[in-house]
Amino acid sequence: MSQLTPLTMGHSKLVLRRLTIALYPVWPIVMASLLIAPGANAQAARDLATPQPFEAQYRLEVRGWPSTTITHRLSHEGEHWLSDMRFSITVASGQESSRFSLDGDDIRALLFSSSYSVLGVGDRYQLNESEIPTLDRQSALFDLSRRAGHENCIARSPCAIAFVDQKGRDEHFQYYVDDRNVDEQIIDGPATLSVPAGEFEALRVSLIDTEKPDRLLTLHFHPDWPGLILSAVYQKDGRRETQLTLTQFQPDGGATP
Template identity: 65%
Template sequence: MRHFFATAAQRGLVSALLGAAALLIGNTALAISSSALPIPQPFEAQYRLEIRGWPGATITHKLTHEGSHWLSDMSFSIAVARGQERSRFSLDESGTHSLLYSSSYSLFGIGDSYQLAEGDIRSIDRQAALFDLSRRAGFEGCIETSPCDLAFVDHRGRDEHFQYYVNAPTTISVPAGEFDAKQVTLVDAEKPDRHLLINFHPEWPGLILSAEYQKEGRKQTTLTMTQFNPAGGNAP
């Protein structure tokens, strides 16, 4: 994707880290009843993110249920950088709807922050999109020869468009354990030499088991789940 892993040097480490983890994903135009999809469950997870040419980082990811809304929160802090993205969204029979999105980052003490209200988000923000894709993938018949379209907005509210397809179910082993995985491949139609392979947990919408970004056949970035607390996302 144009604005995360491939342009880490230009955008700065922090934005790249959060853009990488929250990736990347979007909302399909296909109508699927929410009652047919996996039921959301709160959780807390930690991931190890490794970006070629940058120091690695630990990302904390929380999904909490707050009344009629859900909150997805990703954050990290290392010696030279810190960052956070948060998305408040709702669910109904027609799908996932962004309500409020905020992000902030700093590198060597210099950074910026952004906030998008519901009216600023034409499709879905990228944090809510991560949740939405992991929940819907596998229910739309998206295959390599007939991929589905994705649309979401980045941290500045700019539209992003990609395609994805679902691979055969698999089992993967990560530091947090061995899990069945729902495997999704994302492709930038403008740059077909770049793709992102994500392994989602099939029963915990929003939870990433691992992800790998490749450019011209060369691994650029990896994300791996190191800890998982299925009760950790419960709001106090």
């Protein structure tokens, strides 16, 4: 039976770290705790979409790695919601899930767990409700996609976001709804986006790391399906590093939009 030597263990951890960094913008994504900038909540509390359970699959492409499929499920379990994402390729796997409750338009994070592994070496994390002061990554992704377009968050006046990662540490981003569609034309309201899963209405949201302004994450959300990602592209120094694309979408008991 082969064993991991200190050298191979060190290499595995390096690969794990690089893969985690590469996947972070989309896999552990904006799945973070979210603080809307002062003045945004007055508009954000109106006409938010009603959550709907679904199952989706995304194609994840990371520069320098083989593409893989992410499975994403949003399910309603009694008084709670569960958002779960997971992927697996030959040498790596990852999973994140969050339980949260809704009280009107307010979200309360209850339990967050995540795990990542490369060549059998990895980490597991869990945050209980008392360790999540605002939201975790999965519930925040749901919240961001639900609120996008309902606040006055534009490029010249973006909203602030405070992220809590898998270890409960804060990170800070800004976001705004972009008024350009994929053809760089100015639009008013949701555009139409074609992906392998079909053609959908889409809101384009841009996120910027306040500590690393050379990095940009652009996402397209469906305005009527909170939590659903239509596409996401992460760029560093203007070069695409990671891309996520919706390939399959199955509403739970509903019709495809």
